[in-house]
Amino acid sequence: MNSRTRDKPSSILLYLSSLVIFIILQFNPTFGDVTFGTCPNKCTCGDDSDGKMVIDCTGSDYDYIPTTSIPCSAKKLLFINNNLQKLTRMSFIGLRELEEIDLSGNYISHIEPESFAGMPHLTRINLVRNDLSTLESWYFRAVSFEHATLSLDGNPFYCDEDLKENIDLIKDKVTVGGLICAGGEIWRILGKVRGRTYEDVESQIRKNFESWEIALLTISSFILLVIILGVIFVVYRVKTSDYTTGEIIRGTNRRDSNIRKSYQGDEDDRQNGIHSRPQSAPGNRKIEIRSEDHYYDEDDDAMFGGNPQPPYSDSGSERPQSPPDRRS
Known part of the structure; x- marks a missing residue:
């Protein structure tokens, strides 16, 4: 074929x-x-x-x-x-x-x-x-x-x-x-x-602005605002800690030191038999009253018909005085 x-x-x-x-x-x-x-x-x-x-x-x-x-x-x-x-x-x-x-x-x-x-x-x-x-x-x-x-x-x-x-x-x-x-x-x-x-x-x-551009701009602005507020807060806290809290601590330390010094001085004076009158601060009109400023007045006692009390001394002992003779 x-x-x-x-x-x-x-x-x-x-x-x-x-x-x-x-x-x-x-x-x-x-x-x-x-x-x-x-x-x-x-x-x-x-x-x-x-x-x-x-x-x-x-x-x-x-x-x-x-x-x-x-x-x-x-x-x-x-x-x-x-x-x-x-x-x-x-x-x-x-x-x-x-x-x-x-x-x-x-x-x-x-x-x-x-x-x-x-x-x-x-x-x-x-x-x-x-x-x-x-x-x-x-x-x-x-x-x-x-x-x-x-x-x-x-x-x-x-x-x-x-x-x-x-x-x-x-x-x-x-x-x-x-x-x-x-x-x-x-x-x-x-x-x-x-x-x-x-x-x-x-x-x-x-x-x-397309919708995604608006969203991106809004989010970026919000993040930037949060960062700025955070920085301001941190700066404020740092300044507060340096100039306020630290000053309070230092002031407290000074007051404690002055109290300790005053207390120690009074103890030394008492041991040495020295009694010092504290000076009033300038401008302070209050009068400080101490034990040596008190004295005994016989006329006051006679006026009220009472028995006189022996004078008091700073040393804690009574002065030997004979009572006045009221029969004369």
Whole structure:
């Protein structure tokens, strides 16, 4: 058996498969939601008054753009009021003749980088009433069109410094129109700024701190405050210990020393038979009374009719005196 005989069954199988596919395309040109090479199944396709092909898929409940079923000669692409949630690099691949894209009334909240690349004739992009909260510069990375108008009315944009910087980066390629601030941080107007157009607040926009930056700044400030209070407390304690507690201890030691010295001096004087009168402190008006200041007055005793008491001496012994004779 030669090689031609061995290859004959495979050639017949390939021929039959091609015939089946041809018959399917002839009698049932649709496959799923799309029609290969002509028009998406739920859309209407035709030329407008200017002779430009329009692909109109308004209200067709698409959650993606069936690129493979759209003719490459299409000039306008209308996917109004569908269920689109994002745009990818594959959303418009191969559609180099597109001049207008209308995606209004969808739920688009994310656009991949270079989603609008490869369309050199694009002049208008309509993203009105979607869910975009920011406009990133990479949306229009590697675009080949010279300039396009971007309509953004009805999106919940957050107007901050990042948005301002991104618009400045793409202003040579895209003219932004209808951008309404649904929130943001404005100079002297903190919080929400609903209803204000971006053009009205552009000059007032300042840099907005993200939530993690605010938390980090708050925690750092609190830690710094605790450290400062701790240092102040330690310094206060050290100063108090040096100049107050230490002075009290030294003063107490001096008083104890003076008391000991005074007590020791009085003991020595008594042993030597010396009786010294303590001097009053300057300014002290109190008179100190000691035992030698007391004396016996016979007239006082006679006045009260009492018996005189023997005089008292410091030595503790009575002076030998004979009592006066009162009978005379």
